[in-house]
Amino acid sequence: MSLLLRISELLEPFSSDPGIYMVVLHRIDGVPIYVKAKRDKKVKLTTLLYWLEGQIKEVLYYIFTRNLSEASFKFQDMIVRMYPVSKTLVLSIIARDETPLYKLDLDLESACREINNLVVV
Amino acid sequence: MRVETGVFGLDSLLGGGLRKNTVTVILGSTGTGKTIFTLQFLMKGLEKGENGVYVSFDMDEKGVLDTALSLGWEEVKDYIEEERLKVRRFFAENVSYLNNELMSFIMSGSDGNSRIVIDSFTPLVSSLSYEMRNDVNWFFYKLRSLGTTVITLEEPLSGNLDEPSVTIPLFLGDTVLQLKNIGYGEAFNRTLRIIKHRGSWHAEGVFPYRILDGVGIVVEGVDYIEVRREKVDIDSLIRKMGVKVPQDLYKKLKKMCDAGVAGTEEAIKTILRSLK
Structure with missing residues (x-):
């Protein structure tokens, strides 16, 4: 099974959560390796995705130099939360503002660890 | 008719391979494997009895041979000796794409079915201005009549792709593949993206290699x-949506369903909704 397929299987459950609009695995240069977005939210999310691509390198810098376990941003009715996966990858979750992400945190961190095991060669 | 690239795993991502008598541009910075890609492309053809032409601006015949041998492809030596693979080094300062010698x-x-490689095309077009687009167009037109061509194009390390020496070949090429190497040594360190495939x-998407x-x-x-492919029954979808579809559109939608690309059902629903 290819790496992409294994990653998509790991992240698929999160994107099917009704409160989560989009799940993106970004590479350090801003290239989205894996993207899964809710169909009806795609237009709304496009500009945010573009913004994210431009920020990834900077955010990763802060995450790694300050040893952060995550970074969060709020945009009107949406929240963007970024979790470091490896030294080149970051997992971004875009969710409805009131979505209780703390419930998902443990699962997301576990998924990040699994992806880390896959990508660090 | 498709031409196998010789690169493992790539043909399926290109719908079966490169299209015959086209020009493919491999865009990538140094160390991404552009030369290896071109050698694989040539080797595949040579294995099948086709002829190959290799134009280089960096390596002579010995250099090409050494690169091939370093990957374990000893048979390249025989292909060169049999003159089924012609290799020539040109010097950029002495040549332009209008040069008769080249x-x-x-x-x-x-012979019209050969595999042609120009590695790299960048020295030929490094001083190119937008006015010279027609010249590159003419050159590509000639290449298409001679066989299926793969040219490599050096991506500036700055990542700036706005130079005419980059944009013109990208616009005029039939297929553009971008190779990236970010140099951190993880699984997504090297990735391939298909920018276009006319x-x-x-x-x-972005595929690791x-x-x-x-x-x-x-x-x-x-x-x-393959997992993301969708099976869509066009007739039941039309019935479900309760719309009347003109015959010519039906044929197009059917073709879409046969391709089974991810997102087909949603796209068809959007089209059918517009008919209501």
């Missing part, structure tokens, strides 16, 4: 694309 060399090794379906001794470039991701 064109004559390519023509001498081509006249054909192609997989969208590795360069392995003996086989060269191996691209991952075919199974991911």
Whole structure:
């Protein structure tokens, strides 16, 4: 099974959560390796995705130099939360503002660890 | 009709391979494996009895041979000796794409079905301005009549792709593949993206690849694309939506369903809704 397929299987459950609009695995240069977005939210999310691509390198810098376990941003009715996966990858979750992400945190961190095991060669 | 690239895992992402008598541009910065890609492309043709032409601005015949041998492809030596593979080094300062010597060399090794490689095209077009687009167009037109061509194009390390020497070949090429190497040594360190593939379906996304001794470039991701394929029954969808579809549109939608690309059902629903 290819790496992409294994990653998509790991992240698929999160994107099917009704409160989560989009799940993106970004590479350090801003290239989205894996993207899964809710169909009806795609237009709304496009500009945010573009913004994210431009920020990834900077955010990763802060995450790694300050040893952060995550970074969060709020945009009107949406929240963007970024979790470091490896030294080149970051997992971004875009969710409805009131979505209780703390419930998902443990699962997301576990998924990040699994992806880390896959990508660090 | 498709031409196999020789790169493991890539043809399925290109809907079966490159289209015959087209020009493919491999865009990538240094160390991404562009030369290995071109050698794999040539080797595949030579194995099948086709002829190959290799134009280089960096390596002479010995250099090409050494690169091939370093990957374990000893048979390249025989192909050169049998003159089925013609290799020539040109010097950029002495040549332009209008140069008769360059064109004559390519023509001498081509029979209309040959595999042609120019590695790299950048020295030929480094001083290019937008006014010279027609010249590159003419050159590509000639190449298409001689065979299926793969040219490599050096991506500036700055990442600035706005230079005419980059944009013109990208616009005029039939297929553009971008190779990236970010240099951190993880699984997504090297990735391939299909930017365009005229006249054909192609997989969208970023696909990791590795360069392995003996086989060269191996691209991952075919199974991911296959899993995402959709089976859509166009007749039941039309019935469900309760719309009348003109015959010519029906044929197009049917073709879309046969391709089974991810997102087909949603796209068809959007089209059918517009008919209501």
